[in-house]
Amino acid sequence: MxxxxxxxxxxxxxxxRVRRGDFELDLSLEVARGEVLGVLGPNGSGKSTLLQAxxxxxxxxxxxxxxxxxxxxxxxxxxxxERRRAGVVFQDYRLFPHLDVRDNVAFAxxxxxxxxxxxxxxxxxxxxxxxxxxxxxRRPSQLSGGQAQRVTLAxxxxxxxxxxxxxxxMAALDAGARIDVxxxxxxxxAAFAGPVVLVTHxxxxxxxxxxxxxxxxxxxxxxxxxxxxxxRRPASSYVARLVGLNLWPGSLEGSAVALDGGGxxxxxxxxxxxPVLVSLRPSAITVHTExxxxxxxxxxxxxxxxxxxxxxxxxxxxVDAAPSALVDVTPAAVAELGLDTDxxxxxxxxxxxxxxxxxxxxxxxxxx
Amino acid sequence: MTRPRRTPWPLxxxxxxxxxxxxxxxxxxxxxxxxxxxxxxxxxxxxxxxxVLSLVCASAATVISLVLGVPLAWVLARSAxxxxxxxxxxxxxxxxxxxxxxxVALLLVLGRRGLVGQYLDLWFGITIPFTTAAVVxxxxxxxxxxxxxxxxxxxxxxxxxxxxxxxxxxxxxxxVFRRVTLPLIRPALVAGSVLxxxxxxxxxxxxxxxxxxxxGVTRTMPLxxxxxxxxxxxxxxxxxxxxxxxxxxxxxxxRGRWVGQGGVS
Numbered sequence: 001m002x003x004x005x006x007x008x009x010x011x012x013x014x015x016x017r018v019r020r021g022d023f024e025l026d027l028s029l030e031v032a033r034g035e036v037l038g039v040l041g042p043n044g045s046g047k048s049t050l051l052q053a054x055x056x057x058x059x060x061x062x063x064x065x066x067x068x069x070x071x072x073x074x075x076x077x078x079x080x081x082e083r084r085r086a087g088v089v090f091q092d093y094r095l096f097p098h099l100d101v102r103d104n105v106a107f108a109x110x111x112x113x114x115x116x117x118x119x120x121x122x123x124x125x126x127x128x129x130x131x132x133x134x135x136x137x138r139r140p141s142q143l144s145g146g147q148a149q150r151v152t153l154a155x156x157x158x159x160x161x162x163x164x165x166x167x168x169x170m171a172a173l174d175a176g177a178r179i180d181v182x183x184x185x186x187x188x189x190a191a192f193a194g195p196v197v198l199v200t201h202x203x204x205x206x207x208x209x210x211x212x213x214x215x216x217x218x219x220x221x222x223x224x225x226x227x228x229x230x231x232r233r234p235a236s237s238y239v240a241r242l243v244g245l246n247l248w249p250g251s252l253e254g255s256a257v258a259l260d261g262g263g264x265x266x267x268x269x270x271x272x273x274x275p276v277l278v279s280l281r282p283s284a285i286t287v288h289t290e291x292x293x294x295x296x297x298x299x300x301x302x303x304x305x306x307x308x309x310x311x312x313x314x315x316x317x318x319v320d321a322a323p324s325a326l327v328d329v330t331p332a333a334v335a336e337l338g339l340d341t342d343x344x345x346x347x348x349x350x351x352x353x354x355x356x357x358x359x360x361x362x363x364x365x366x367x368x
Numbered sequence: 369m370t371r372p373r374r375t376p377w378p379l380x381x382x383x384x385x386x387x388x389x390x391x392x393x394x395x396x397x398x399x400x401x402x403x404x405x406x407x408x409x410x411x412x413x414x415x416x417x418x419x420v421l422s423l424v425c426a427s428a429a430t431v432i433s434l435v436l437g438v439p440l441a442w443v444l445a446r447s448a449x450x451x452x453x454x455x456x457x458x459x460x461x462x463x464x465x466x467x468x469x470x471x472v473a474l475l476l477v478l479g480r481r482g483l484v485g486q487y488l489d490l491w492f493g494i495t496i497p498f499t500t501a502a503v504v505x506x507x508x509x510x511x512x513x514x515x516x517x518x519x520x521x522x523x524x525x526x527x528x529x530x531x532x533x534x535x536x537x538x539x540x541x542x543x544v545f546r547r548v549t550l551p552l553i554r555p556a557l558v559a560g561s562v563l564x565x566x567x568x569x570x571x572x573x574x575x576x577x578x579x580x581x582x583x584g585v586t587r588t589m590p591l592x593x594x595x596x597x598x599x600x601x602x603x604x605x606x607x608x609x610x611x612x613x614x615x616x617x618x619x620x621x622x623r624g625r626w627v628g629q630g631g632v633s
Contacts, residue, residue, distance in 0.1 A: 057532050081535040094533035098551040110547070111539035159537045 011035065012163050012195040016063015016073075018046075018053045024061075025049050025219040031163075031195035033068075038210025038227070039199045042238055046219040047199040048091075051165045054197065055088050056081035067162050067195075082111075087161030091168040093148040095140035101127070101151050102136040108159030126158040127151075130188060146177030150184055157192070164189070164196045170205055185209055203242040207231065215239055222361060233357045234279060246280045248323050249359055257356065263322035266298040269356040277359045282316060282328040284353035288346040289337050297348040305343050308334070315339075319347060394612065401609050402602040409606040417584040418592035418607065425500065425588060426568040429507035430515075433564050437515045438557070442545065444516070445523035456520075463513045470509050471577025478505070478578075502579035503586050507568035514567050518560030522553035559622055566618045570611065 015028035025046035031037040041047045052058035054065055056072065056079065064074035072079045072086075095104050103110075105123035110116065127133045132150055140148060149169055156164060169185065170178045186209055189196055200206050206213055207227040215223040215230065215238070223235035234240040240247030250259035252273050257265045265278050286292075292300060303321025310316075315334050317327045325347060329339070339345070375383075402409065409415060443449070444456050462470055478485040478496045488494040496502050530552060534544045550557070572590040579586040581595065589607050596604035 055536050057535070081532070082538050082540055084536070085538070086536055088533065088536040090529065090533060092529065094529050096530060096534075096548060096551075098554075107534070107539070107547070108537040111534070111537060111543050155537065 010068050012054070012197070013066045014050070014054055014063070016053065016060040016065070018049050018058055019061050020049055020058065023049070023219060025053070025216075027216065027219070027221055029197075029214060031197060033194055034192075036189055036196040036198055036209055036211045038206035038213045039197060039216055040201065040203065040206045040213055040230075040239070040242070041199075041216035041222075042201060045216045047201075047216055048167050049219075050216070051088065051167050051197060051199055054163065055086040055165055056084050070162070085160065085162045087156030087159050087164045089149070089152050089156050089164070089166040089169050091171050093140070093145075093152045093172075095143075095148055095151060095155070097140050099140075100136065101132070101138050101140070101143070104140070104151060105155045105158045107155065123158060126154050130154045130157075130184075144177065145173045146181050149173065149177075149181050153185070153188060157188070162194050164192055164194060166196070166198045168200055168202075169198070170200075170202065182208055203231075203239075232279075233277070233355060235277065235359075235361055240279060244282065244326070246282060246285075246323075246325050248278045248280075250276060250278060252276045252356065255351070259323050261323055263301060265323070265354060266351040267354045267356045268351045269354075271356055271358060275359040276356050279355045279357075280325070280349055280353060282326040283314075285325060285327045285347050285349045287317070287327055287329055287333065287337065287339065288348065289343075291346050292348055295348065296350075298351045299349045299354075300346060301348075302344065302346050305339060305341050305345060307341060308339070317345075319345065321347065397605065397608055397612060401605050405602060406606055406609070409603050410610070412603065414583055414587075414592065415603055415607060418587055418589045419610065421500070421503070421584065421587065422569055422589040425503045425507055426511075426565050426571075428504045429511055429568040430561055430565040432504065432508045433512040433515045433568075434557075434561060437512045437560075437564075438519055438550075441516045441520035442523055442549075445520045460513045460517060462510055463517070467506075467510050467571065467573030467575075468577055471506060471574035474502075474506060474509060474574065474578040478502075497578060498580040498582065498586060500579075500585055503575055503588060506574035506578045507571045510571050510574050511564045511568040515560040515564040518556050518563060519553065522556030523549070526552050562618055562621050566615065569614060 011030060011032040013030050018025040023044075023046065027046075027050060029037065039047050039050060049058055053060055054072075060073055062075075065072040066074075070079075071077045072084050095101075096107065099107065102120055102123045105126055106116075106119035109119035109122050114122070124133070124136065127136055130150065130153070132147075132154055135143065135147060135151060140151075143151065153169075166185070170181055173181060182205060189198075189209060198206070198209055210227055213223075213225060213227050213230045214221060215236065217236060217238055223230060223239065230239060231243045234243055234245055234247055237247055248257075248259045248261060248265065250257040250265070252267070252269070252271060255266060255268070257267055257276060257278050259265060259278070267278060286297075291302070301321055301323075303319040303324070305317050306320045307318040308315055309318075310331070311328070313330075314328045315331055317329065317339065319325050319327055327347060333339070410419070440459065444452060444459075475482065475497060477483045478488070480486065480489055480495055480497065485496060488496065496505065526549060530548050531544050534548045535541075539547065570590055571588070572594070575586065575588060576591055581587050581591050587595070589611055593604045593607045593611070596607070
């Protein structure tokens with residue numbers, strides 16, 4: 001789905017700098033109505049700070065926050081958090097422990113002066129809509145993590161937000177609850193009409209829930225695109241690691257890339273020259289115990305197995321070489337070839353398996 | 369299994385003497401109390417007056433302490449006004465100040481010729497010293513810091529994440545205070561109030577200095593006990609027994625479940 005300019009105008013626009021101690025976040029983003037923007041980044045990259053700045057809990061050093069026709073903050077305006085209508089789902093839930101589920105969900109209405117009885121009717125409606133009616137009388141301490149996070153979303157939605165902000169909503173959950181909450185969010189985020197910003201460091205969460213991804217590292221934008229684009233062409237080693245790809249920066253000359261970390265990789269590309277990134281799936285690399293003869297494969301290089309890790313149905317090798325690489329093999333291959341750490345191996349990969357794209361962050365990288 | 373290590377005898381002996389010293393007088397009180405005459409003594413007008421006056425004044429002092437002390441504790445814990453550390457030291461000074469000094473200070477400020485008192489007298493015809501109001505003020509002066517300290521600690525350690533969540537749900541700062549912060553610190557609020565009330569009930573020095581010793585007007589239980597020691601020791605013992613009982617109840621209340629698991633932080 002393409003988003004037109006006018007749709008974007010009605011959504012959320014954030015641009016600005018936020019300082020927190022020594023750390024500085026400097027970012028611009030736009031989210032259309034009905035769009036879910038995933039913000040992906042390692043811990044300490046400034047993702048949560050971004051949400052706090054949008055919600056008004058953290059002041060901007062400079063910049064602006066606009067939602068639809070409303071300005072929440074710019075050089076002249078500063079709307080306090082309680083008048084921003086930003087629904088926030090916190091990683092640690094923050095359900096009020098002294099109120100039951102119903103009164104937690106009724107809290108926003110009560111704060112705006114709705115009478116207790118009427119606010120409870122509203123809360124009941126929301127809880128029913130989200131399939132949580134059976135929890136109304138429970139205290140937060142009587143909820144599981146998954147239930148608590150669902151109630152937190154109900155509470156945020158019941159406040160009638162113009163923007164929905166989710167701060168690592170599944171980070172505190174165990175694996176089982178995570179799957180349930182993920183599909184719950186998928187369903188109910190789709191029903192929300194306004195812009196949604198979802199902060200996470202879990203790539204799966206981002207891929208499943210987000211329409212578009214923003215990768216943030218150290219307070220700066222690294223990459224943006226659809227989840228599929230980001231997964232196929234990661235712009236940083238952080239993203240490459242998350243999506244399980246080998247990624248090497250280098251410079252392209254003709255049909256070969258001289259890799260910055262050592263080694264040369266033959267590639268198939270229509271890009272002609274300049275700083276590029278080469279990505280390669282670990283399963284696209286073949287392992288040999290001797291140098292392969294009579295092969296059409298153009299990339300052949302030697303290395304030493306540094307570590308081995310059993311994944312569900314395969315074994316992932318970390319091979320020290322030029323370039324160093326992650327390689328996936330079957331358990332049977334490990335046994336047949338007698339692979340072990342410190343064993344010397346040959347690697348090969350077809351040029352057509354590589355993905356080559358311009359390294360837009362080249363200048364940023366070489367200056368930092 | 370580890371056996372508890374034996375206590376060195378010098379420590380054990382001194383600890384025993386210390387415990388005996390604290391407990392023996394209370395036993396003495398229980399042994400010598402005029403148990404058979406107790407009902408008769410407690411309904412005597414002068415005893416009943418002191419009892420009622422004490423309960424009323426201590427409760428009034430606690431209410432004033434709550435109304436003024438909780439906001440004070442909030443400001444001390446949460447706001448960034450310069451000079452706050454000095455303010456904190458000053459407002460908690462009555463904790464260590466001899467109460468008599470507090471009484472003298474109150475007299476100097478609110479007395480008929482006092483800094484503020486002279487205008488109260490001149491403009492409104494209000495005279496505070498040697499009235500029941502003076503008792504309440506003296507007790508508040510001495511007891512409020514106990515409440516402020518207990519509640520300030522709770523405000524400081526309460527998770528401000530809840531306040532943030534409430535703000536994103538549209539609650540103004542005052543609403544957040546009323547609907548979120550206060551309920552969250554309720555255990556400390558209860559504990560602080562009980563401490564404050566108990567301290568006010570036992571107040572002697574500031575009261576006798578600032579409010580005097582008039583039966584039915586300013587003679588609270590501690591004053592009555594002191595006075596009765598000369599004239600009617602049995603009445604003094606009976607009233608002491610009542611104060612002891614109240615103290616025991618307070619102690620259990622502070623450890624009891626309704627104060628909350630955390631208690632005073």
